Amino acid sequence: MLEEQFLEYVKKMTAYNEAIGVMFWDLRTGAPKKGVEQRSEVIGMLSSEAFQMSTSEEMAAFLAQLNTGEAGQHISDITKKMLSECQKEYDRNKKIPADEYKEYIILASKSESAWEEAKAKSDFALFQPYLEKIVEYKKRFVEYWGYKGNKYNTLLDMYEPGVTVEVIDRVFGQLRDRIVPLVQQIAASTNKPATSFLYRHFPKEQQRKFSLAILKELGYDFEAGRLDETVHPFATGLNPGDVRITTRYDENDFRTAIFGTIHECGHALYEQNISKELIGTNLCDGTSMGIHESQSLFFEKFIGKNYSFWKRNYGILKQYTPGQFDDVALDDFYRAVNESKPSLIRIEADELTYPLHIMVRYEIEKGLINGEIEVKDLPQIWNDKYEEYLGIRPENDAKGVLQDVHWSGGDFGYFPSYALGYMYAAQFKHAILKDLPDFDQLIEDGKVDEIRQWLTYHIHQYGKTKQPLEILQDVTGEGLNAGYLIDYLEEKYRRIYQLV
């Protein structure tokens, strides 16, 4: 009954994680500030408990006996996959000397504070010594963990198992070759959409009501979730019966809330529809950062920015903000929300230019980890790359190399998932059309749930029981192919900007 003991053991680990998840959600949605310090202690204590369980002697015994021993002969397939996840985590945590890891955690925490200050003062020099140390640690960790081919592969593998530098270099190369010229053509276009009406006042409470209506239409289950307001929107899956999303309201730009909500809804639909059988296992989660992002981007881009979606919902939107769009035809509205314009800040980028922001970061990360780029040169390299890909140059570090928090906390290997997710989404979209050729019509008829069901059947339900590239292969019949995203962007933006 060693298998049962193992299942019980993992269940306890997931219980800690769920409790931590509830506390994080609570901290971000209105926990009183004087309780935060003690709450952080509590979260720290539970996290450390879960961490210890993942590297304990008990875990080592489970892995040894169930992976190879007699007891492991008749375990279920689910248990095998659970063991494999535990083994990965065990190796990752055990291979780094405990003292070194502790030093690194302290450094990362200080580094985040230094980054905050550096960004506020727009002064990279304040952050540089911290980032140098972070990069040194990461390089050393890669040596401990080991690597195949490129050293950066080991970091990629943490967020997107199976994806390598070789694959990314290929698809990013294709994207670059066709998107950069397109962006340049659009910048020179004389057919730019009018957008000033987007910035008219739209009361927050009305935006909230419209967001709720849209969530309902997209199939978000309010008996298994709720919508709240936060500074930084997120989705959090506590268990498939409780997947919460948050959004942010800008009364002078309704797009923040609406498209943000649709994006988080995509994440949430993934987690609400993971098979109930996986509850209490370590497989009850999205299978990777990239596949997760593919679901949020699928909903944001292929549904929320779709003409059919607004054909259906533009009239409804108008009811929530009387007067704002009286003088705006549907086609002009559609072109406006799909405006593309090179910009400096990643999180504000449109769907066409967004992948270019990711490429800049990917190339820099890869260079840093392989020792081909030095931290001190980052501002220069960053600015040069922005100029090369987007045709604009940051006027300072706050709007350049200091804009993202990721590196300060040591999150290298994470950025590519954003672009991978986008490519997955386009590839899934192409596959859906074979089964649901009237995709746009379904959206126009308010039958998005049929699309959601397709995604659940092919992707959501599996949680982590399938690896990302396994899902991609099973759903689309091929490996990663940037062509679908490129074709989509080319077609859509040539049409919107009336390019020849």
Place this chain on the structure above:
Amino acid sequence: MLEEQFLEYVKKMTAYNEAIGVMFWDLRTGAPKKGVEQRSEVIGMLSSEAFQMSTSEEMAAFLAQLNTGEAGQHISDITKKMLSECQKEYDRNKKIPADEYKEYIILASKSESAWEEAKAKSDFALFQPYLEKIVEYKKRFVEYWGYKGNKYNTLLDMYEPGVTVEVIDRVFGQLRDRIVPLVQQIAASTNKPATSFLYRHFPKEQQRKFSLAILKELGYDFEAGRLDETVHPFATGLNPGDVRITTRYDENDFRTAIFGTIHECGHALYEQNISKELIGTNLCDGTSMGIHESQSLFFEKFIGKNYSFWKRNYGILKQYTPGQFDDVALDDFYRAVNESKPSLIRIEADELTYPLHIMVRYEIEKGLINGEIEVKDLPQIWNDKYEEYLGIRPENDAKGVLQDVHWSGGDFGYFPSYALGYMYAAQFKHAILKDLPDFDQLIEDGKVDEIRQWLTYHIHQYGKTKQPLEILQDVTGEGLNAGYLIDYLEEKYRRIYQLV
């Protein structure tokens, strides 16, 4: 170093409890229902972890070595008190055979369901077999735990350490002798206040705003708490920096929300003002049910139902519900909210008749545990006692013996705390007058915080570092004395009902 290990160990136990507290609050304030089952599993798992820590061999070793051993020679006073709390819990949990305790927990859970059904159908017979078993278990547990004098003392001690049947019989006897005749006089009075205006429509959102304004005036710290809405109002102290309260709004009776909020505020002020030094120990809580209730009742009755309070706030109340009280003079309003009328349901009782509801329950509990009353006779006994003390007889069991949940879950010994808290509160009020003779004027001037500071200095800050009767003695210079409550009630209600 053993002392430090012990402190760390207890800190971890309190971390579990805080996490559980956050999840309970979340469950009651809007957690999506489909996630509840799994959330209950998570709470169960963390609870069982905390329970195991309280009875572990590690805990046994701490207790043995720090209570009596060499290592315990130089431990701090706080640590000593922490050990004493741990010892109590250890004994309580260890003395019952594990199997028997498990059976009891399962029974209690079934019993609560049976009680719910019995109450809905107003049929005591459905509940009787469960309650009989619960009482049998409780009687056996008392034998395991041991007792001094009356067997019921052991149960009392869990909620109100130090208080015995002897003490309660004495003070309840005094209360009965003087309150029962007063209630009878009032029932026969021809000077009853008009109250119909209380039931006029008062919009929920306006009640909420007024509640927030009152909370602010009472000194509730919104940076260390928040107000939410629930079916059953409560206060929950997660840590002194995060003490949340909830309330319920009845648009046809504003008293539910206002006085409920003030009551919970009293509980919350206690926990917000426990010394920060006690955070992370098992002493960072109210010292007993009774002292906790003394704080909520102090605010509800001695402040919220005080004439000076309404002299200050009646005009403000009127602004929140335009028109409702235009034809009602302050004096009439004051008399109306202080109406006293014998009623069947404890939680709806006014402050004069409330103690009589508690006495009925106390006498029955004491009789059951001592084998002097049988469960099958409860409906008859209950109804007879209501007739004797309150002059009214329940028409059915739902409005009689089945009204409270407590017994179905085995909570015997809890009810007396409600009345003890009330007596403590009156005794504290008398003591305050020596230091703050202008008590009423402070309230009228909106300086309730001076009163709160007095309570913090004498009561709140200590948490569980002082026992309830120790606090009572230190603050009032004497033991429990029902006289103060009786005098207060006599004076107030003779005045309101213009009795000779």
